[in-house]
Amino acid sequence: MSYSxxxxxxxxxxxxxxxxxxxxxxxxxxPEGATGRLVAMTAVSTSAITLxxxxxxxxxxxxxxxxxxxxxxxxxxxxxANALSIDDQGASPADASRIPADxxxxxxxxxxxxxxxxxxxxTILWDNV
Numbered sequence: 001m002s003y004s005x006x007x008x009x010x011x012x013x014x015x016x017x018x019x020x021x022x023x024x025x026x027x028x029x030x031p032e033g034a035t036g037r038l039v040a041m042t043a044v045s046t047s048a049i050t051l052x053x054x055x056x057x058x059x060x061x062x063x064x065x066x067x068x069x070x071x072x073x074x075x076x077x078x079x080x081a082n083a084l085s086i087d088d089q090g091a092s093p094a095d096a097s098r099i100p101a102d103x104x105x106x107x108x109x110x111x112x113x114x115x116x117x118x119x120x121x122x123t124i125l126w127d128n129v
Contacts, residue, residue, distance in 0.1 A: 006125040007031075008039065013107050013120040015046055018054035018072055021111030027061060028105040031126050036099040040123040041070040043081040049074050049116035057108045058122055067099060072118055081118070099124065 011028050030036055038058055053073045059066040068086045075081075099105070107120060 006036070006127045008123055008125050010040075010121055010123045013122065015117045016043075016056060016107060016120050017109055017111070018045075018049050018056075018113035018116040018118060019111055020109060023061075023063075023106045023108045026107070028122070028124070030099060030101065030103050030105070030124075031128075033101050034126040034128045035101050036124045036126040038068045038084075038086055038099070038122070039125045040121070041068055041082070041084045042121045043070060043072050043118040045072070045075050045077055045079045045081075045116060045118045047115065047117045048076050049079075049113045049118070051114040052112050054112040054116070055110045056118075056120055057110070058105055059108055061104045061106050063108065067105070070120070072113070072116075074113070101128075 013024055055069055055071045057066045057069045068084055070084050072081050
């Protein structure tokens, strides 16, 4: 299946804590019946990320499957991060990071930093929309 004609949708997650372990309250319900793949995650720190880097993961609700991870380095306010690591789940390149139809996703922070928040933007290319 080709994603070349898919529909990209960017989901903003504002002020995600880099120092609190857990999932955000905001969820991403995929368009009904559509499969997709993660194509980008970026972060802009809204308050300083201190003492240690943090990481946020895009995963299914409850953490069953992780589709990608974005490290957020120690930084001052306004710094950006976009070093996305996509989890291919051991699949062939054609199926790498495929998000199944009717999957609900969430962002999950590892809480690695002592303090700090970042706005996270997640872009998914949805097929069959």
